[in-house]
Amino acid sequence: MRFGVVRFPGSCDEIDALRAAARVGEAELLWHAERDLRGADAVIIPGGFSYGDYLRPGAIARFAPVMEAVARFAAEGGLVLGICNGFQVLCEAGLLPGALLPNLTLRFVFRQVELRIERFDTPFTCACPRERPLSMPVKHMSGRYYAPERTLDELEAGGQVLLRYAPGHNPNGSLRDIAGVTNSAGNVLGLMPHPEHAVEALTGSTDGLSVFASIAAHLASSASATTRAGSKSAPAIAA
């Protein structure tokens, strides 16, 4: 399988995302001005400060040519993972619900956090460890997840809240400790913590690798299911 990692002017985590993805599959960069995803099986929108974070983080990046292709890909059920600034871009693009507001402390936060996974029956968490929280770094200025109360209730009811900060680990004032949400179809995930920075024991944790491994395992299992069914149709996406 192949990951496409988008690079905007101002991205800074695309190389780490590329290296993390390359541990479980093939991976290549996609320049923001491109209009097709060159056959990628999954797309990563990485962290950074796309277009300088001018106006609002993600507000300008969402109009990049490559995002039209990402929106089409997502609408067809393709797997899209937005990390940090990528999460902000996906929210601004309307591919994910809610918005990321400046941290409650008004300070840039950089620390290791523990995350609780709410569901394991998803393309992004099916290979994650179940017996303990995941440990990953956060590093951001605007990571406070916000959505109106009614939307939050709908997200919880629909199983769209996939990741929460463990008690005492909410670094930014996110409502209901939300660290990551999916769209209603479950094929687009945005999260503020950085799985791509948690793939080497040297830097404190390898838990992030399980997110990339989940995507690869999900695509492999849906590909083999498709082969068994003798169908050429697109792989089914877990809700």
Next chain:
Amino acid sequence: MRARVLVRPRAGVLDPQGQAVQRALEALGFAGVSDVRIGRLVELEVADPRQLEEMCERLLCNPLIEDYEIIAPAGGAADPGAAQLDSVLGVERR
């Protein structure tokens, strides 16, 4: 023509920047200050002011978290409140 767009945090959206400024004002001895909200002012030259609303909806404002208000410059017919705002702010326009 010259136009201004005021973008504010929506009612109900916590504004920690406004809270910090409020505390600073109180620390300076200003009494009776409350509900400080910090927004953004966008000034722009536009050929067709009828497009301003779409600009706000699509880019300048995120309607989930922000409200916007379009203010035409003094002399513009689009917003009778503009001259009033200009006089409050002490802005003189050609």
